[in-house]
Amino acid sequence: MTLTADYEQLFERAPCSYLVTDESWIVTAVNGTFLEWTGYTCDDVVGVPLPRLMSADDRLVHASRDVPRMQLTGAVSEVSVEIVDAHGQRRAALLTAVRSVQEDGSTEFRVIIFSAHERHQYELDLVAARRSAEESEARSIRAEAGLQYLALHDSLTSLPNRPGLAAILERELADRQPDVTIALLFVDLDHFKSVNDSLGHNAGDELLTIVAQRLSSSVRGTGTVARLAGDEFIVVEHVRSATDATVLAERLLEMVNRSMVIEGLEVVCSASIGIALADDETADPERLLRWADIAMYRAKARGRNTWEVHDPSEADPAVNRMRLLGELRHGIEDGQLRVHYQPRMNIATNIAIGVEALVRWEHPTRGLLQPGDFIDLAEESGLIRGLGAWVLDEAVQQGAQWNRASSGQAPVGMAVNLSPRQLVDPQLTGIVQAALARHSFDPSLLILEITETALMENPEMALKVLTALKALGVGLAIDDFGTGYASLTYLKHFPIDELKIDRSFVSGLGAGNGDYAIVSSCIQLAHAVGIRAVAEGVETDYQRSTLLTMGCDLAQGFHYSRPLAPDLLADWITARPPMSPEIAVELIAPEPDDDIEALAVV
Incomplete structure (x- = not known):
């Protein structure tokens, strides 16, 4: 095609973008308006197929459908397209195409007119905005789903947490079948x-x-394992009877009991499990959790590493504990606490060389309560500080009174067990020193006992506290030895004078369960580091004679005497040989039997 000068000038200066193509849609001419609009040069466009200038979508659609239709009809046709400019930007345009031939009727050519298409650009922007909004909404949905997952799952184990468990229980209780019972097992790790x-x-x-x-590997596909808090886990399972639930509990205990290697050390764990069953329509998530919690604490009271099934007809111990706490508070204020004393014996000579002071609570309606009925409650509530200070002062005062009355005889000493709370109390040393000064009591007659577990909670701080106490001139002992994690290294570094073997091992002597070897090893360990070995809870002559053959230094327990009031103890001592000045009176931590030793915490 040739253009006259006038038409060429009109073509070049036209306000619209013009392209001329041949019958194959190859661009043969282009005006300046198009070049200015798109940023191309003439060489960039001439010789290029028209569809290549369009966006990929338009290239497929219009080149295969609309443009051929123009060719067939020969009519003017308008199509909304997108042109890709020299910078890669998509520009909305309205394509108007006219098919024509030369004057001699030979070569066919087309005139393509592009004009900016504001409506199409608006639609394009709208689509882009919609697409962006959809992508943003999708991101928001994913983020919301992620936040919801985090809100309902434990970050450490990825198990459902308390809110997640509540939702699961609501669903399980709503959808349960008539022949299926929902069992909830409260799993609490022991000594975690x-x-x-x-x-x-x-x-x-x-x-x-x-x-x-x-735990997760121990339940069926219908079961759920959740982490309630800390070392508390919940297992929810479909069962047909209470027996099925107890079988599951046994399986869970077996899995927990298997040894594991942590930080290069072999650790054996145990758990106490409480079982609650949704046997009727009144059961709801909170009630099931409460029932299982009550049963779990009963399992712990039975000695741990076992399970208990909750009986809904039984009273809620939490209510009883709250009532007892209020009564204990008033009991301390009203002077209802008592201290009884139990002799300690030299095994070899069978002579009393000291006594042990045991706290009791003279309850106005329930009678004389043992420490196991209230000491734990006092520790949990914080009352132990006032109670312990009173026991310490009472014991030191009683010792001073006995020493003044027994002129010419060996003086009586006092030993007080310190709790973990005591070890972190910066005022401890001053409190002990004040009690000694107040009653003019010789520091060498006071022995302070610390449980092995308390020492191992923070050995570095314990060493500092024990060193400061030792500087006062008092004696120190490790109580309940064998139940914690103390090693020979700690025994060598702690300024300890006495090692007390836990009564649970002493009671097993003669049972053939390995306790003989444990007790013998403890005695040898004590002597190896140059300290005394004391056996707690001696109740039979066989235990006494066995301890004697092992070389144990001291013993105490029902075999010699039950705890006695101060006046009765004086009579008991008078009827026996004189006491030795070597060992002092002791205040012992609570133990799980009828005469649990009292924890005296300042």
């Missing part, structure tokens, strides 16, 4: 705090993760 404090929080987290995996 000791492991966590001894090995570190990272090791504790690893232990929790392993337990979570083991």
